[in-house]
Amino acid sequence: MFSLGRFRRIIGLDIGTCFIKAVEARKAGGKLEITNFGVFPTPQGVISNGRVMDPPKVANAVKEALNAGGIKGREVCAAVSGGEVIVRHVFFPRMPREELAQAVKWEAGAYVPYPVEEASIDFDVIGAAHDSPDKIEVMIVAAPKGLVASHVETMELAGVRPLFLDIQPITICRVFCDEKSKDAQFFVDIGGGTTDLVYSEQGVLRFTRIVNIGGNTFTEAIARATKLDFARAEELKRKVSLLGTDGAQGDGDIHQDMETGEALGEVAQRLAVEVRRSIDYCNAQARVRNGGHSLIESVVLTGGGSSLNGLREYLEASLGLEVTVGDPLVNVTFSGNSHLAEDLAGYGTSLAVAVGLAYRGVDG
Numbered sequence: 001m002f003s004l005g006r007f008r009r010i011i012g013l014d015i016g017t018c019f020i021k022a023v024e025a026r027k028a029g030g031k032l033e034i035t036n037f038g039v040f041p042t043p044q045g046v047i048s049n050g051r052v053m054d055p056p057k058v059a060n061a062v063k064e065a066l067n068a069g070g071i072k073g074r075e076v077c078a079a080v081s082g083g084e085v086i087v088r089h090v091f092f093p094r095m096p097r098e099e100l101a102q103a104v105k106w107e108a109g110a111y112v113p114y115p116v117e118e119a120s121i122d123f124d125v126i127g128a129a130h131d132s133p134d135k136i137e138v139m140i141v142a143a144p145k146g147l148v149a150s151h152v153e154t155m156e157l158a159g160v161r162p163l164f165l166d167i168q169p170i171t172i173c174r175v176f177c178d179e180k181s182k183d184a185q186f187f188v189d190i191g192g193g194t195t196d197l198v199y200s201e202q203g204v205l206r207f208t209r210i211v212n213i214g215g216n217t218f219t220e221a222i223a224r225a226t227k228l229d230f231a232r233a234e235e236l237k238r239k240v241s242l243l244g245t246d247g248a249q250g251d252g253d254i255h256q257d258m259e260t261g262e263a264l265g266e267v268a269q270r271l272a273v274e275v276r277r278s279i280d281y282c283n284a285q286a287r288v289r290n291g292g293h294s295l296i297e298s299v300v301l302t303g304g305g306s307s308l309n310g311l312r313e314y315l316e317a318s319l320g321l322e323v324t325v326g327d328p329l330v331n332v333t334f335s336g337n338s339h340l341a342e343d344l345a346g347y348g349t350s351l352a353v354a355v356g357l358a359y360r361g362v363d364g
């Protein structure tokens with residue numbers, strides 16, 4: 001009779017390649033209220049292309065993140081990601097849900113690059129097809145069972161209970177996509193290992209692609225160019241700017257500055273080409289769908305990798321579109337200790353996935 005569930009606290013748990021972020025939240029006054037927050041570095045090399053290679057090690061890091069945030073709850077929402085996670089929009093004739101489930105399974109076989117028996121497959125009906133009321137548009141999501149199992153095992157070992165397992169692009173939509181907006185929205189979520197490209201129209205996810213370039217690709221390029229180890233290259237990356245106009249570049253070594261600038265520029269250019277390619281593809285699809293009423297005019301960056309100095313400006317110039325950095329905390333409130341808001345703000349846009357997962361949890 002009374003929905004006590006809406007006061008329940010849920011943890012949005014983002015098990016990233018570089019950092020584990022845990023955001024504990026509840027619904028209060030129609031808004032997401034964050035009650036606790038913890039973060040802990042993911043041990044290096046234990047997550048590869050979205051798959052947890054060493055569940056016990058990652059489970060320990062998850063426990064550390066929960067402890068760091070003083071999080072006592074056990075119910076989590078988590079997400080899978082990586083190049084093996086496939087999202088496709090497909091049109092089907094209208095049919096009962098059980099038949100659709102079968103049809104989706106057949107159809108998925110054409111898309112997944114691994115045997116369909118080895119795939120976890122899910123789907124969501126988006127709505128009527130734009131050109132025919134007899135057809136429906138369905139979003140099919142597939143991920144290798146082994147990848148999903150590696151996350152479930154990690155959470156079990158960490159002593160938490162997964163309520164939902166999403167895919168990362170959907171979590172980004174949940175935070176930023178505006179259902180009332182007729183406009184196209186394009187997101188570039190730059191993590192440590194990969195970058196998710198996400199396109200939505202009227203709040204509906206329509207396209208996603210994963211690019212094998214992330215914040216770590218910049219660090220690795222610096223390490224190669226300067227012969228520094230990864231940790232020193234990471235330190236240097238956080239000091240320099242891609243635009244190279246900052247007088248206080250790097251460690252004051254002009255030769256090293258030049259090598260660093262070139263290395264960063266080369267990766268940024270490759271990333272910009274991939275983003276441009278997907279924007280062109282989405283615009284072409286929109287022209288077919290609606291005559292191009294909603295072409296992409298701006299891009300929102302999320303993920304820790306978007307903190308690289310000068311990257312926003314670089315992409316803006318390169319794409320010829322407005323580029324902003326998305327703030328996942330803009331619509332949330334805070335309770336708990338007085339430092340919570342400040343601590344969270346320090347992690348800024350890298351919390352987008354964890355916050356999106358918390359939304360999923362409190363909205364049920």
Ligand SMILES: Nc1ncnc2c1ncn2[C@@H]1O[C@H](COP(=O)(O)OP(=O)(O)OP(=O)(O)O)[C@@H](O)[C@H]1O
Nearest residue numbers: 016017018019191192193194215216304305307308
């Ligand atoms: N100030 C900064 N300047 C440059 N890069 C930064 C900065 N802060 C964080 N990063 C980069 O952000 C990346 C980590 O971002 P994030 O926490 O979003 O990744 P992740 O979620 O762990 O990875 P993934 O989503 O790929 O699994 C790292 O590559 C890190 O170097």
Ligand SMILES: [Mg+2]
Nearest residue numbers: 016191192353
């Ligand atoms: Mg991430």
